[in-house]
Amino acid sequence: MPEPDPALTIEGLSVRLGGRRILSEVNLGVQPGRLTALLGPNGAGKTTLIRCCAGLITPDGGRISVLGAAPGTPAALAGVGMMPQSTGAWSGVRPGELLRYLSSLYGEPHDPAVLQARLGIDAYARIPYRRLSGGQQQAVNLAGALIGRPKLIFLDEPTAGMDPHARRATWGLLRELRTAGVAILLTTHAMEEAEALADQVSILDGGVIKIAGTVAELTAGGASLEEIFLSSTHPGTP
Numbered sequence: 001m002p003e004p005d006p007a008l009t010i011e012g013l014s015v016r017l018g019g020r021r022i023l024s025e026v027n028l029g030v031q032p033g034r035l036t037a038l039l040g041p042n043g044a045g046k047t048t049l050i051r052c053c054a055g056l057i058t059p060d061g062g063r064i065s066v067l068g069a070a071p072g073t074p075a076a077l078a079g080v081g082m083m084p085q086s087t088g089a090w091s092g093v094r095p096g097e098l099l100r101y102l103s104s105l106y107g108e109p110h111d112p113a114v115l116q117a118r119l120g121i122d123a124y125a126r127i128p129y130r131r132l133s134g135g136q137q138q139a140v141n142l143a144g145a146l147i148g149r150p151k152l153i154f155l156d157e158p159t160a161g162m163d164p165h166a167r168r169a170t171w172g173l174l175r176e177l178r179t180a181g182v183a184i185l186l187t188t189h190a191m192e193e194a195e196a197l198a199d200q201v202s203i204l205d206g207g208v209i210k211i212a213g214t215v216a217e218l219t220a221g222g223a224s225l226e227e228i229f230l231s232s233t234h235p236g237t238p
């Protein structure tokens with residue numbers, strides 16, 4: 001069977017911000033039903049790449065196709081779920097209300113009650129967002145990214161700050177979504193998360209992809225993924 005069209009294609013992506021080169025000639029793709037983990041030290045350019053895919057930053061060079069459309073266009077946004085590193089914008093809203101409201105914006109949303117239960121949000125569904133712990137806020141951010149049943153999901157460090165229960169629940173949900181054909185691009189600093197979930201791993205350093213492949217390919221020489229990461233990257237960019 002021929003490979004399906006990629007959900008996300010990034011070719012030769014280059015970005016300059018504040019007079020500095022942040023991304024250089026980055027190539028990356030995500031197929032439907034696959035999860036790509038983007039790894040890299042602090043400041044490597046992972047969030048910048050996601051912001052380009054959301055149409056929030058206009059690149060200086062290269063091409064991005066999001067579900068066959070240009071980033072930020074209605075056709076692209078309609079099928080995309082996005083979980084940024086922080087969403088302070090929610091502030092006073094209660095998670096239960098937020099998810100019900102967000103679900104009303106989509107034609108075929110997930111059932112907010114089911115998503116809420118799956119991610120352990122039931123326990124704090126009535127507490128204002130700003131009073132939640134960091135890990136609880138992350139779970140709500142994740143639910144907000146998933147509620148519209150997106151075909152392509154961008155998750156920027158989705159499990160940062162989550163306890164092991166919430167992290168396992170998140171991993172289980174992401175595996176189910178992948179099986180259902182959803183394409184996922186996820187950034188993480190947790191090597192075990194990449195090992196547990198990723199079909200493909202790309203390691204970014206100083207805005208350049210240093211290594212890409214499956215976890216098995218990257219670790220075929222006997223080194224762990226963390227050892228490969230440490231040997232192919234430099235300490236974080238300021």
Ligand SMILES: Nc1ncnc2c1ncn2[C@@H]1O[C@H](COP(=O)(O)OP(=O)(O)OP(=O)(O)O)[C@@H](O)[C@H]1O
Pocket residue numbers: 017018022040041042043044045046047048049237238
């Ligand atoms: N608007 C901007 N103007 C100038 N420089 C920027 C801007 N946004 C980001 N940068 C710089 O781009 C680099 C990459 O930042 P980015 O947030 O993409 O890194 P990251 O890989 O997501 O890091 P982390 O793992 O810490 O989240 C950093 O050096 C950052 O200071």
